[in-house]
Amino acid sequence: MKIVIINYGAGNIQSIKFAIQRLGYEAVLSHDVAEIQSADKIIFPGVGEASSAMAKLRASGLDKLIPNLKQPVLGICLGMQLMCHSSEEGNTKGLGIFDVDVVKFSNEVKVPQIGWNQIANLKSGLFKDIEEKEHIYLVHSFYAPLCSETIAESEYGIKYSAALAKDNFYGTQFHPEKSSSVGEKILENFIRGMP
Template sequence: MKLVIIDYGAGNIQSIMFALERLGYKAVLSKDPAEIKAADKVIFPGVGEASSAMKMLLASGLDTLIPTLTQPVLGICLGMQLMCTKTEEGNTKGLGIFEVDVLKFSDKVKVPQMGWNTIYNLQSDLFKGIAEQEYMYLVHSFYAPACAAAIATTNYDVEYASALQKNNFYGTQFHPEKSGDVGEKILSNFLAL
């Protein structure tokens, strides 16, 4: 299986690569459109700030490529948020794959949400064999509200979509690569799609 992690300057690549290696897979880091298109599965990572990340996608033309991909694509954290219509972070226009706007948590809670929280209302093969209320690792100040594309929910000040799916596109707000055995099972489920 050819696995490509999209290279656009986002952090957190190593921990994703290590998690995939633990599952017995080797991924290629690439910004080459032909190589990304030829992949069996694509991971769109993200740790960083939305507007600067989007600038890097625009500069490389990946902003027009990603929405046209037809194989399973997994956006992680900022990767998922950039797949939405827009985000309040830097007032940034997203890729428009998921029809939802990403909002900032209110001042009533500590931001970023950092650490372990539960996922529930699981509704996809991405969560095959995963129990309701499992704990996943999150670090974020912005969230996708509950919407039609939501396939998992988490509560932090509000109930929000901690995972999204539309056709071949999947996104997780949490970091499966940092969420122990349960996170690895989710990655394994993605690879089996």
Template sequence: MKIVIINYGAGNIQSIKFAIQRLGYTAVLSDDPEEIKSADKVIFPGVGEASSAMKMLNASGLQTLIPELKQPVLGICLGMQLMCNKSEEGNTTGLGIFDVDVVRFSKNVKVPQIGWNQITSLKSGLFDKVDDKEHIYLVHSFYAPLCDETIATSEYDVAYSAALKKDNFYGVQFHPEKSSEVGAQILKNFLSLESN
């Protein structure tokens, strides 16, 4: 199985690569459109600020490639947020895969939300063998509100989308590569998904 982690300059890609190695697979880091298109599974990571990350995607031409991918694609953290319509962070236009706008947590809570939180209302094969109310690791100041594409929920000031799914696209707000055995199971499930 060919696993490609999109390397566009805005990701903690080494920790994702190591997490996949721990599952017995090898992942390739690449920004080459042909290599990405030929992958069986694509991981779209992201750490940092939305507008600068989107600029890097636009500069590489990957903003048009990613929404057209047909194999299972997993966006992680900022990667998931960039797959949404837009983000309040830097007033950024996203890839428009998930039909929801990313917003900032209110001033009622400390941001970023850092640490362990529960996920509930789990739907889709991405969460096979994962129990409701399991804990996952998050670091974020912005979130995707609940919507038709929500497949897992978390709560911090408000209930929000901990994961999204549309067709072959999946997104998780949390870091599976830092979420212990639960995160490993979610990555394993993603790698086991059938292509559409």
């Protein structure tokens, strides 16, 4: 099993790597196209600001590679948002994998949302053996609205997509690597269970 974490200079990749090690696997950190293409499973992390992260993807050609990958890909936090059509953050055009536009939380709630929240309406093998209303860890000011590709939702002022899926692509707004045993199980489901 070859697991590659895409290293494009905008991710908290060490904590993801350690979470995967706790599951008994080793992950390779890479931005090399051939290395990424040869992976069995790919994790696409993201921390920071959307437009600058997208600029890094374009500079390395990864903006062309990622949407064409055929193996299971898991986008985390900003990684998931960059897989969407666009983001209001920096007026950024995304990778267009998920057919939804990322928007900013209204001023009626404190942003960023930081901390634990519940997930519900779980609709994917990604959440095998996960109970409804389990708690996951989030840090974000922008969100993907509910859409046909929503596979889990959370609520912060409004209900929004906590996770998305389309074909071989999955995304979580939350950080599974920081979400205790629930997040660890979600990573395990992605590594062992996704076709």
